[in-house]
Amino acid sequence: MKHEAEPPPLLARIPADINLPDKIAYGLTFRQILIITLTGGVAAAIYYLCHQLLPVVILAAILLPLLALGLAVALGRRDGLSLDRFALSALLFARARKRLVAAPEGVAGPPRWCRLRGKLPAPLRLPVQAIRTDGALELADGGVAVLVETSTLSFHLRTTSEQAALVGAFGRWLNSLEAPVQLLARARPADLSDLIHAIEHQADVLPHAALASAARDHAGYLAELNSSRELLTRQVLVVLRDHPPARRGRRSVRRDASAVVVLRRAAEAERALAALGVTTRVLDAEQAAQALTECLDPGGRHPLGQALPDEPIYATAQPSATARNLGRNT
Numbered sequence: 001m002k003h004e005a006e007p008p009p010l011l012a013r014i015p016a017d018i019n020l021p022d023k024i025a026y027g028l029t030f031r032q033i034l035i036i037t038l039t040g041g042v043a044a045a046i047y048y049l050c051h052q053l054l055p056v057v058i059l060a061a062i063l064l065p066l067l068a069l070g071l072a073v074a075l076g077r078r079d080g081l082s083l084d085r086f087a088l089s090a091l092l093f094a095r096a097r098k099r100l101v102a103a104p105e106g107v108a109g110p111p112r113w114c115r116l117r118g119k120l121p122a123p124l125r126l127p128v129q130a131i132r133t134d135g136a137l138e139l140a141d142g143g144v145a146v147l148v149e150t151s152t153l154s155f156h157l158r159t160t161s162e163q164a165a166l167v168g169a170f171g172r173w174l175n176s177l178e179a180p181v182q183l184l185a186r187a188r189p190a191d192l193s194d195l196i197h198a199i200e201h202q203a204d205v206l207p208h209a210a211l212a213s214a215a216r217d218h219a220g221y222l223a224e225l226n227s228s229r230e231l232l233t234r235q236v237l238v239v240l241r242d243h244p245p246a247r248r249g250r251r252s253v254r255r256d257a258s259a260v261v262v263l264r265r266a267a268e269a270e271r272a273l274a275a276l277g278v279t280t281r282v283l284d285a286e287q288a289a290q291a292l293t294e295c296l297d298p299g300g301r302h303p304l305g306q307a308l309p310d311e312p313i314y315a316t317a318q319p320s321a322t323a324r325n326l327g328r329n330t
Contacts, residue, residue, distance in 0.1 A: 032074040035084065039070025097122040104129075135284045136259040143243035144258040146266045147283040147291055148237045150273060166276055173272040175214060179265065182239040188294060190231040196222050236289065237281070240265050 021029045028036070043063045050059060076083040099121040101107065107123055110116050126146075130138040137145045155163060196219050203215035225231070241264040263282070270280045283291060 028074075031082070031084075035070060035074040039067060039074075043067055043070075047074060086121040100124040131285050131288055131292075132259060133285050134259065134263065135282055135288050136262060137288060139241075141243070142255075143241055143261050144255055145239055145241040146259075146262045147288050148240065148266050148269060148280050149283055149287075149291075150238055151279045152234060152236060153277055169272075169275045173269065176268070176272065179240070179242060181269075182241075184239060185234060186237075186295070187232045187234050190233040192222050192226040192231065195306040196226065235291075238269060240269065 021031070026032050043066055046063060046066075047059060054062075073083045073087075078086045081089070097119060101121045101124060103123040105202055107120050109120065125140070127140050128137045129140050132138065135146060137147070139145060153166075155166065158166065199215055199219040200220070201210045203219065206212045206215060240262050242265070244256045266282045270282070273280050
């Protein structure tokens with residue numbers, strides 16, 4: 001019997017410097033050349049003005065740290081940022097207020113008779129202003145976005161031909177995009193308490209004692225795994241966005257039109273990714289709010305069904321047996 005030869009593995013070379021700025025001269029970018037030129041100009045001006053007034057040792061003590069600082073700022077990097085941008089971000093963070101409150105209309109100042117110690121909190125400016133009932137997110141810059149949650153698949157366990165088919169289908173979806181799309185893959189903690197409780201509850205109603213014993217053993221294994229390990233689950237979100245053009249008309253009408261467009265793109269993405277064997281779903285209002293809450297506070301516990309700040313909370317309680325008896329007697 002003759003077996004067909006397996007095609008060679010699929011390789012695609014992607015350059016690692018696709019997001020780096022262009023090099024102008026000597027492997028340096030325009031920003032680096034500008035910083036080095038300004039530093040050298042300042043050092044030359046100091047030397048020209050003070051070389052007849054100060055000794056060479058003092059001039060060297062002044063100019064060498066200045067030149068070293070300029071080169072470090074131009075060539076150094078920290079956390080993927082150049083040192084000048086990193087220093088600017090650190091300065092803005094140091095000057096920004098650390099206490100933020102949800103006050104879109106602004107924080108009102110204290111009355112004149114009240115003596116304030118410290119600074120007032122600043123209003124919290126979030127990129128999402130509102131979540132529509134259809135799941136569309138109204139952004140602060142006037143755009144509309146939709147969150148689409150997708151499942152994952154195993155790529156390395158597929159054959160070479162299957163991998164090529166997956167890459168081809170994914171490439172066709174990317175080529176069909178007519179607006180920017182963000183792919184977000186994040187890991188979040190997993191809690192097996194609900195699953196353990198469900199297995200223990202079902203073990204009591206199983207028809208055979210051996211099945212019940214196996215179910216309890218499995219629940220014990222999950223409980224030990226849940227308490228001894230830090231379990232993580234992976235979530236992949238596709239963020240589709242549309243920005244309405246600036247034109248005359250009511251802003252709400254433009255947002256409604258953008259929401260229709262971005263929801264249609266979400267449906268198209270759902271059909272395209274189904275060819276890869278990936279299950280997708282467009283997050284509704286409650287699920288989108290849950291996803292945003294988990295992104296803002298990754299380590300906290302956020303149960304579903306929370307009331308919004310402007311929603312009333314109604315509490316209902318079942319009447320006790322004494323109350324029922326009193327009502328029956330009366």
